[in-house]
Amino acid sequence: MTTLIIAVDGPTASGKGTIAKALAAHYGLPHLDTGLLYRAVGWQCHLNGGDPDDPAAALAAASFADTLLGDDRLRSEATGGLASRVSVHPAVRQTLFNRQRAFALQPGGAVLDGRDIGTVIAPEARPKLFVTASVEARALRRWKEMQSRGEDHTLATIEDDLRRRDERDRERAQAPLLPAADAVILDTSSLDRDAAISAAIALVEQAR
Numbered sequence: 001m002t003t004l005i006i007a008v009d010g011p012t013a014s015g016k017g018t019i020a021k022a023l024a025a026h027y028g029l030p031h032l033d034t035g036l037l038y039r040a041v042g043w044q045c046h047l048n049g050g051d052p053d054d055p056a057a058a059l060a061a062a063s064f065a066d067t068l069l070g071d072d073r074l075r076s077e078a079t080g081g082l083a084s085r086v087s088v089h090p091a092v093r094q095t096l097f098n099r100q101r102a103f104a105l106q107p108g109g110a111v112l113d114g115r116d117i118g119t120v121i122a123p124e125a126r127p128k129l130f131v132t133a134s135v136e137a138r139a140l141r142r143w144k145e146m147q148s149r150g151e152d153h154t155l156a157t158i159e160d161d162l163r164r165r166d167e168r169d170r171e172r173a174q175a176p177l178l179p180a181a182d183a184v185i186l187d188t189s190s191l192d193r194d195a196a197i198s199a200a201i202a203l204v205e206q207a208r
């Protein structure tokens with residue numbers, strides 16, 4: 001049997017994290033949420049008092065971010081925004097490249113989710129899923145998630161923030177958020193959690 005390296009890319013709140021975790025459990029593979037690495041760098045930069053738009057400050061944070069990986073604050077919207085700003089810098093991406101690549105190539109296979117797994121980190125991954133959903137569906141999911149955590153934000157603010165982040169992720173020069181040429185697109189706008197997971201497993205089965 002060939003080694004399964006599953007790439008799951010897509011925008012924020014598309015369901016890619018849930019799908020990647022479920023695929024890892026289903027196939028008994030290790031899973032890496034690469035967004036967490038960028039979130040840790042963004043949060044570390046903030047703790048350092050650095051400007052996330054400044055390449056030197058962001059790069060300095062990239063070397064020290066490891067200790068933060070278990071920190072709950074990485075999950076907040078504010079940290080997501082910081083992550084999206086530090087992740088624009090090529091030197092930050094380069095610093096995080098080797099560990100992601102090593103994770104992808106470990107014997108036995110792996111599941112990685114992010115923005116550039118199928119295009120940059122593991123172009124040999126197969127299958128490659130690009131999970132997407134309308135901005136309205138994603139904003140509503142994020143809003144419900146935040147309500148359940150007691151974070152109070154309006155739906156309109158969340159939607160604006162998602163649009164801004166999508167634009168930044170899509171338009172950056174290096175590793176923009178784009179499906180790989182050989183990716184299969186999974187639109188989860190009208191799927192609940194279980195339906196999205198079943199659809200993803202079906203796509204993996206077809207593609208492998």
Ligand code: C5P
Binds near residue numbers: 034035080114117169
């Ligand atoms: O997926 P998540 O929302 O946790 O990612 C936070 C931010 O990190 C994204 O908006 C994106 O800018 C950046 N990121 C990236 N490449 C990845 C994963 C995340 O640029 N592979």
